[in-house]
Amino acid sequence: MMRTRRTAPAVARRLIPAVVSAVAPAAALAVLAVLVAGPAQAAGYRYWSFWDRTDGTWQFATQGPSSARPADGDVQGFRFAVSADSQDASKPRGAADFDTICAGTPAVDGAKRVALVIDFGTLADASGGAKPPAERTACAQVSPDATSAEALAAVAKPLRYNSAALLCSIAGYPRTGCGEQVSATGADRTDSGNSNNGTEASGTSRPDGTSDADGGPSAGLIGGLAAVIALAGAGVWQARRRRLRG
Structure with missing residues (x-):
């Protein structure tokens, strides 16, 4: 067949x-x-965020500190915290008035004054049981064309950067780590990369600048x-x- x-x-x-x-x-x-x-695994990143004080409120900076050039009389802030992106980032705490912060720094010709608020975050933001220093303010008197990073360096050394120019540490805090990813349980997942607006990235970027908008x-x-x-x-x-x- x-x-x-x-x-x-x-x-x-x-x-x-x-x-x-x-x-x-x-x-x-x-x-x-x-x-x-x-x-479910990723909660955000632990990093220094960068802020501008505009009309009495903190605004997430649109430039990184190494490219932003504040004017005389500006107020800027840095906050160390864990956050996923600019929408949930923790703002600097404490006094943020230029006249108060720079009251003891008289104006001089050929220089500008920039008021800085430096907030080292909370115990919940810290890694490895570190104790964050108390928040502080400082009045940086720098050249008229100085960047925000240069103003910060004038009042809050030592600063620490990684190979990608990420600002990892202000006044020696934190001692280790740089833009590490943190799981939903609070445990560190990585220890590398760049933070968002604090290191020239912005929006919902990962610290390394790659997109993580949907978390998928x-x-x-x-x-x-x-x-x-x-x-x-x-x-x-x-x-x-x-x-x-x-």
Whole structure:
């Protein structure tokens, strides 16, 4: 008896449901696990954020301190804390009035005065049981073209930067660490990278400047899962073809 030869479209129609039923459940579970676990693990980053005092309120700075050039009479702030992005970043605390902060620093020709508020954060923001210093204010008297970073260096040494020019430490605090990612449980996950506006990045960037807006899995991970699914589907296809030929 002659065996009827099935056409390729007919075979494909029979195999597609088998491939989907064999591969989709495991793949869907893998993707779901990544999507669910990803946002739950990361709470934010521990870093120094940078602020401008405008009309009596703190505004997240749109430039980093190494590029911002404050004018005489400006008030700027630095706050060490854990936050995910500019929307939930902790603002500097304490007095923030220029006349009060710079009252003991008279104006001189050829220089500008910049009032700085430096807030070292809370115990909850600290890493490894460190005790943050009390917040302080200072009046930096610097050259007219000085940046905010130069003003900070004039009153709050030692400063520490990493290889990517991230401001990691002000007045020696913290002693270690630099823009590390913090899990939802408060544990450090990494110890590298750049903070957002404090080091020239902004918005919802990671400290290393890469996007983390949705908190989801990376494109590379999604691509890897897709490759696994494709390989599994090819295996099922080959197995069915061998059975049909037999």
